[in-house]
Amino acid sequence: MIELSSSSFYYKPKLDRAEREKMEADLRDKIEGVQKTFSQAGYRTVQEYLERDGVRVGERRLRTVMGKYGLWAKVKRAFVATTDSNHSFALYPNLISGMTVTGPDQVWATDITYIRIRNGFVFLAVVIDLFSRRVIGWSISKKIDTNLSLNALRMAIRRRRPKRGVVHHSDRGVQYVSRRYVALLKRLGFHLSNSAAGNPYDNAFVERFMRTLKQEEVYLANYETYLDVIENLPRFIEEIYNEKRVHSSLGYLTPNELEAMVKKDPATAGPFALTL
Secondary structure, rough: OOOOOOOOOOOOHHHHHHHHHHHHHHHHHHHHHHHHHOOOOOOOHHHHHHHHHOOOOOOOHHHHHHHHHHOOOOOOOOOOOOOOOOOOOOOOOOOOOOOOEEOOOOOOEEEEEEEOOOEEEEEEEEEEEEEOOEEEEEEEEOOOOOOHHHHHHHHHHHHHHOOOOOEEOOOOOOOOOOOOHHHHHHOOOOOEEEEEOOOOOHHHHHHHHHHHHHHHHHHOOOOHHHHHHHHHHHHHHHHHOOOOOOEEEOOOEEEHHHHHHEEEEEEHHHHHOOOO
């Protein structure tokens, strides 16, 4: 029989419930002991301090316990503006207000958000199909510029190869009305649409995705480095949000499931028509 030290919190098969709960409680105590001294420590730093104290714990197990008991570092989240509407580029009317969307690739909406890391910010641009709520394009960068938004758009175009006539909706930020961005949209036959000035509800579905992303992934995972972001955010977008996360407004289907169903039988899109 192989003996494991009492300070080891790796998975052990055939543990009874009482023993599992005791091990979890012991680990929680040790995490809280670290945080009394280092209140801003993220999970990687906590893991390092635990190992220095002779406690070996796997990253997945540590993150699970920290998430379960709300032991993430309480970091004050700074506000970073992601929309710069102070520019001289042309703006476009809001085309989606009152529009009814009856299938994929009729309206694409896009936006940018930021993710706080230990030494600054990382920016994420997404393109979402409003019918299915599927993220069809995304881009991650340390810079908030036209390339950030362009790379997300190019991903969406490569994946979908849309017909001419798709409505592209965004806020009035310079990244979305810059010459290079608009030139690509016009060349491929998109209709350009911008949110009304000062109206945060015009892009509500993308804002909702950003909120979900932060609440269900970013804040829980407590990203500390750029590498944390580029290794984990794509997994959440593609494998969790698009593939596994159901939406009550989609009849408790996932975005991928709804698109697959409509592709197989377009007549099934009717009940999911969306009036904006």
